[in-house]
Amino acid sequence: MAENRWDVIVIGAGAVGENIADRAVQGGLSVVLVESELVGGECSYWACMPSKALIRSGLALRAAQRVDGTAQAVTGDIDVAALLARRDSFTSNWDDAGQVRWVEKAGIDLRRGHARLDGAKRVIVTDDNGDVTTLNANHAVVVATGSDPKLPDISGLVDAQPWTPREATSVKEVPESFAIIGGGVVGVEMATAYLDLGSKVTLFARSGLLNGQEDFAGDLVAKALRARGATIVTASPTRVKRTAHGVEIETETESFTASEILIATGRTARTSDIGLDTVGLPVGDWLSVDDTMLVHDTDWLYAVGDVNHRALLTHQGKYQARAAGDVIVARAKGEPVDDAPWGSHVATADHGAVPQVTFTDPEVASVGIMSADAQKQGIDVQIVDYNIGWVAGASLQADNYEGQARLVIDRELQVIVGATFVGQDVAELLHSATIAIVGEVPIARLWHAVPSYPTISEVWLRLLEAVGRP
Structure with missing residues (x-):
């Protein structure tokens, strides 16, 4: 059993683990990354990149079809083989050699194998050959192991061998028909993708689509999916059975069949086999952290990304990693820690300023607190809605543009606390809303942020006009 020592050990070499390792190395600390699968993690190979590809x-095809002039030029269907080949290019054909080169160039050490904590600041790594190495940390161990799909309790589901998002995003042979259980982000994005791939899609969403977003977001996405031929079932399956011809799905009142079935009903912490018991923490739970990502009741263990359950989004995990990497360096060197709200060593934006884009058609872009949640929190809110299709830039972007915008405003503070945009090409509107919320820009000052004409961003002026002059 070999033994090695670094300043920081990072368990999990996904995008989040890579970022925290990079920040620590830039701060002068020695770092080792431990990864049991592909360096680059879920986002690079099975989530963000392949799904959006x-x-x-x-999205591009339908955008062209919505503009008279280019619509007449579009004469063919999507080339599925070319689409899948393009997807493969973004995953480097599931080869992490490029990511490994980056790790080496960044001055970060890499160990392959399964990592388990073995007491404070100590990690045991078992590689594919069964060889064991003990790693010791001078200052910190970081858990960046991410999350796994959560399987609902449905009779026969496990035996039916359902797809997880990994199988859905790495598909080689497109199923003729495709059932999806779950109406959240993964469910609606994969419904969008598989309709384009030519599958007949049935989406099971007992409580509707995109719960947690503004109601109109799920309504507009459901309308668009149905218009493209998807069946949306507002009931949960009670039984699933794999047959020689595919999958049988039953609800309390109906039966359905599909070639394949995808489970998209949430995530669970990937912490069941990383040795949490050796440091007195519950096995399999999400790791609770403070705003510097330090696990509660420890002074050396950090948890970053999905595994802390604050915001299961790659960009938020990387944001947490930047803050945590810097604070680990500061603590290691005995330097001051800037942990006040919006300080450089904290992830304050996790509390009420999280941006998210759902890549459906129409897109859903949101940030901050949704109107119902703001009211539950006791905020005196003003809700301002505007039809994006009435904006000149939107009508130029697409004929018969359909979309909706909403601002959630704190009347007392006169600042925006939430914003949602639904429509074609609205993702790029989101960062302006994020800046307004994070910066707590007063409504009166926003009147002087003049949107260019004619662009979709002119919706900001129309929303402010609906708010009224301060």
Whole structure:
């Protein structure tokens, strides 16, 4: 059993683990990354990148079809083989050699194998050959192991061998028909993609689509999916059975069949086999952290990304990693820690300023607190809605543009606390809303942020006009 020592050990070499390792190395600390699968993690190979590559071709095609002049030039269907080949290029054909080169160039050490904590600041790594190495940390161990799909309790589901998002995003042979259980982000994005791939899609969403977003977001996405031929079932399956011909799905009142079935009903912490018991923490739970990502009741263990359950989004995990990497360096060197709200060593934006884009058609872009949640929190809110299709830039972007915008305003503070945009090409509107919320820009000052004409961003002026002059 070999033994080695670094300043920081990072368990999990996904995008989040890579970022925290890079920040620590830039701060002068020695770092080792431990990864049991592909360096680059879920986002690079099975989530963000391949899923958006699957979706993008269809979005581009329909954008062209919505503009008179180019619509007449579009005469063919999506080339599925070319689409899948393009998807493969973004995953480097599931080869992490490029990511490994980056790790080496950044001055970060890499160990392959399964990592388990073995007491404070100590990690045991078992590689594929069964060889064991003990790693010791001078200052910190970081858990960046991410999350796994959560399987609902449905009779026969496990035996039916359902797809997880990994199988859906790495598909080689497109199923003729495709059932999806779950109406959240993964469910609606994969419904969008598989309709483009030519599958007949049935989406099971007992409580509707995109719960947690403004109601109109799920309504507009459901309308668009149905218009493209998807069946949306507002009931949960009670039984699933794999047969020689595919999958049988039953609800309390109906039966359905599909070639394949995808489970998209949430995530669970990937912490069941990383040795949490050796440091007195519950096995399999999400790791609770403070705003510097330090696990509660420890002074050396950090948890970053999905595994802390604050915001299961790659960009938020990387944001947490930047803050945590810097604070680990500061603590290691005995330097001051800037942990006040919006300080450089904290992830304050996790509390009420999280941006998210759902890559459906129409897109859903949101940030901050949704109107219902703001009211539950006791905020005196003003809700301002505007039809994006009434904006000149939107009508130029697409004929018969359909979309909706909403601002959630704190009347007392006169600042925006939430914003949602639904429509074609609205993702790029989101960062302006994020800046307004994070910066707590007063409504009166926003009147002087003049949107260019004619662009979709002119919706900001129309929303402010609906708010009224301060």
